[in-house]
Amino acid sequence: MPEPPDSDGRGRWARLLLIIPFVALLFPTLYAHAEPRLAGIPFFIWYQFLWVILGVGITGLVYALSRGSDRP
Amino acid sequence: MTHWDELIIVIAIGVLVSVLGFWASRWRRADLNHLEEWGLGGRRFGTIVTWFLLGGDLYTAYTFVAVPGVVFALGAYGLFALPYTIIIYPLVFLTMPRLWQVSRNKGYITGSDYVRDRFDSRFFALLIALTGIVATMPYIALQIFGIKLVLANIGISPEVALVIAFAVLAVFTFVSGLRAPALIAIVKDGLIWLVVIVAIIYIPYKLGGFGNIFHKVEQAAAIAPKLKAKPDVLQGSLFNAYSSIALGSALALFLYPHSLTGVFSASGQRVIRRNASFLPAYSFLLGVIGLFGFMAIAAGIKPSKAFGNNSAIADLFQKMFPSWFTGVAFAAIAVGALVPAAIMSIAAANLFSRNIWREYVHPAMSRREEATVSKVVSLLVKVGALAFVLALPTTDIINYQTAGGVWMINALPALVVSLYVKRLNVWALVAGWAGGMALGTYALFQEKFATSLHDFGFGGKIYIGFAAIIVNLVIVIAGSAVAAMAGRSTEGNLTEADYQPPAEAEADTYRTASVPPLVPGSA
Numbered sequence: 001m002p003e004p005p006d007s008d009g010r011g012r013w014a015r016l017l018l019i020i021p022f023v024a025l026l027f028p029t030l031y032a033h034a035e036p037r038l039a040g041i042p043f044f045i046w047y048q049f050l051w052v053i054l055g056v057g058i059t060g061l062v063y064a065l066s067r068g069s070d071r072p
Numbered sequence: 073m074t075h076w077d078e079l080i081i082v083i084a085i086g087v088l089v090s091v092l093g094f095w096a097s098r099w100r101r102a103d104l105n106h107l108e109e110w111g112l113g114g115r116r117f118g119t120i121v122t123w124f125l126l127g128g129d130l131y132t133a134y135t136f137v138a139v140p141g142v143v144f145a146l147g148a149y150g151l152f153a154l155p156y157t158i159i160i161y162p163l164v165f166l167t168m169p170r171l172w173q174v175s176r177n178k179g180y181i182t183g184s185d186y187v188r189d190r191f192d193s194r195f196f197a198l199l200i201a202l203t204g205i206v207a208t209m210p211y212i213a214l215q216i217f218g219i220k221l222v223l224a225n226i227g228i229s230p231e232v233a234l235v236i237a238f239a240v241l242a243v244f245t246f247v248s249g250l251r252a253p254a255l256i257a258i259v260k261d262g263l264i265w266l267v268v269i270v271a272i273i274y275i276p277y278k279l280g281g282f283g284n285i286f287h288k289v290e291q292a293a294a295i296a297p298k299l300k301a302k303p304d305v306l307q308g309s310l311f312n313a314y315s316s317i318a319l320g321s322a323l324a325l326f327l328y329p330h331s332l333t334g335v336f337s338a339s340g341q342r343v344i345r346r347n348a349s350f351l352p353a354y355s356f357l358l359g360v361i362g363l364f365g366f367m368a369i370a371a372g373i374k375p376s377k378a379f380g381n382n383s384a385i386a387d388l389f390q391k392m393f394p395s396w397f398t399g400v401a402f403a404a405i406a407v408g409a410l411v412p413a414a415i416m417s418i419a420a421a422n423l424f425s426r427n428i429w430r431e432y433v434h435p436a437m438s439r440r441e442e443a444t445v446s447k448v449v450s451l452l453v454k455v456g457a458l459a460f461v462l463a464l465p466t467t468d469i470i471n472y473q474t475a476g477g478v479w480m481i482n483a484l485p486a487l488v489v490s491l492y493v494k495r496l497n498v499w500a501l502v503a504g505w506a507g508g509m510a511l512g513t514y515a516l517f518q519e520k521f522a523t524s525l526h527d528f529g530f531g532g533k534i535y536i537g538f539a540a541i542i543v544n545l546v547i548v549i550a551g552s553a554v555a556a557m558a559g560r561s562t563e564g565n566l567t568e569a570d571y572q573p574p575a576e577a578e579a580d581t582y583r584t585a586s587v588p589p590l591v592p593g594s595a
Contacts, residue, residue: 018162018165019162021158021162022159022319025158026155027311027315028315029308032306033305040282040286040287042286042305043305044148044151044304045148048151048154052355053356055158055159055162055355056352058162060349063345063349
């Protein structure tokens with residue numbers, strides 16, 4: 001399938017999404033709390049596990065969006 | 073007391089793995105007298121093999137022992153492994169495909185090969201190679217420490233068993249090169265996933281659920297003296313330490329020689345990008361393993377005499393599981409040590425043969441001789457690491473490895489910044505490296521090498537490597553800016569085209585991930 005002509009530009013802008021996990025994780029003041037708990041697990045812990053999954057989602061999305069510019 | 077059933081399972085899995093290690097030399101058969109084949113598996117590993125290989129390479133046995141050990145000793149702070157191994161992948165996604173491409177185009181085996189060409193400086197390449205070797209040696213030693221911990225828990229005297237395990241490892245690495253750890257990684261990762269999934273269901277079940285586990289941790293923290301508390305939520309005084317060690321460790325990890333070996337062995341940029349998306353599965357695993365530290369607190373485990381807090385996970389398994397499954401778990405840790413130890417020794421050996429031996433001792437050597445030097449050095453590296461473990465107290469090795477990360481991060485300008493910034497000056501980078509190393513080592517001395525955190529007078533305790541890389545980058549930027557104004561930027565031997573995939577015809581060959589096989593003897 002031919003790549004859409006703007007795929008290069010879109011891939012480039014999509015990369016800005018990769019900043020989000022840094023903001024979400026490098027400021028512990030955002031998440032160093034015990035409440036709300038999830039099944040007895042403090043927020044501090046389950047929030048970071050959640051970000052493993054969100055991080056996969058974001059990197060995967062950027063990969064999908066930039067595939068046009070990502071030749072081999 | 074010797075746990076025979078555990079021992080039998082560990083030996084059985086060890087034999088299986090050794091057979092795989094030797095058989096690997098026939099896998100994707102090629103001329104192993106060529107360093108690109110022996111040391112990089114011919115750069116033909118696709119997405120799935122690379123996923124196992126990098127997972128087995130980066131998430132080492134020592135990590136699996138140390139992360140719950142730190143959580144067990146200090147509580148929430150130990151979970152910095154989570155942000156660390158999450159934010160690393162956006163960085164890999166952005167930078168490593170470009171480094172892979174230039175290395176593929178120019179036939180680089182090591183990061184220092186790239187540095188040599190980028191700056192046309194064999195001296196700077198040597199500095200980066202030595203940094204890599206010095207940081208890797210104690211890391212290999214700690215893999216042996218992982219095996220030693222398992223053997224001691226099974227109840228046999230570790231020395232003889234260690235020598236046997238390492239002799240076998242050394243021989244099959246010598247014979248099969250990177251193919252051996254790539255295949256064994258599949259077994260390793262399978263075992264680790266099995267153990268962790270069973271453990272994260274079974275142990276909380278035995279301890280009355282997560283609510284009860286954290287309730288016990290909080291009770292213990294509440295009555296402990298302030299400095300001994302092990303809270304399950306990070307204390308405000310450690311916020312900067314937590315962020316700086318997560319970021320600093322993430323910046324350093326892919327500069328390690330063994331990480332670059334894993335990256336370079338991939339068959340394409342696409343393989344690396346996909347892996348940057350899917351490798352965090354292991355971060356989830358590592359986070360779960362970190363939680364075992366809390367479970368050990370809740371289960372009332374005490375630090376052991378011989379191994380301190382690092383025995384927490386082994387003692388927890390021993391206490392919770394039936395002994396046959398403890399055997400499986402211990403085998404997972406032991407095999408988990410072999411994979412990174414093999415890759416690290418290959419990576420260190422390649423640095424020696426390419427960036428020291430060829431560069432300074434025997435420039436005219438043939439490709440076959442080059443591969444032979446690497447093979448022999450990979451043996452010597454393991455002997456050295458084993459001697460380390462048998463001779464030095466373990467705490468010294470752990471401290472040395474802590475220092476390794478602080479040193480390794482100083483390769484960031486050479487290996488990553490240089491991919492993007494043209495107007496750098498090599499002497500500014502040398503000065504930045506020296507400045508970062510000096511500050512880092514000075515701060516480590518202040519802390520007697522016992523911790524990687526230091527109070528530099530702002531923001532409380534922070535990761536020493538983080539301070540080192542800031543100083544390094546400031547020197548690199550200032551020095552390169554001055555040099556650029558004087559028209560003295562280091563151009564090196566590379567042009568932008570060297571970083572780009574070659575035109576269509578060849579690109580198609582990449583797409584199917586098949587590099588033309590080397591004709592035996594053509595080297």
